[in-house]
Amino acid sequence: MGYIMELRKIVGSRPLIIAGACVILINDDKEILLQLRNDNNCWGLAGGSLEIGETLEQVANCYSL
Numbered sequence: 334m335g336y337i338m339e340l341r342k343i344v345g346s347r348p349l350i351i352a353g354a355c356v357i358l359i360n361d362d363k364e365i366l367l368q369l370r371n372d373n374n375c376w377g378l379a380g381g382s383l384e385i386g387e388t389l390e391q392v393a394n395c396y397s398l
Contacts, residue, residue, distance in 0.1 A: 335382075335384055336384045336385050337349075337351060337382055337384075351382050351383070352382070352383040352389065353380060353381060353382040353383055353389075353392065354380050354381065354383070354389045354390075354392040354393040355377075355378040355379060355380025355381075355393070356378065356379050356380060356393050357378060358379060365378075366379055367379070368380075380392070380393065
């Protein structure tokens with residue numbers, strides 16, 4: 334379980350300020366890579382939330398090709 338889910342157990346549905354990163358990947362045909370999110374079943378840019386011990390560069394870099 335990730336840091337945010339652990340935090341949610343403590344604070345419930347109260348608002349949180351959470352850092353995250355996303356990337357825009359465009360191929361030679363000018364197509365943009367999208368990911369289908371598990372939490373809301375919507376399409377969005379590739380990215381994620383910052384976990385303890387990670388840098389924003391590491392969060393974004395997991396999507397580099």
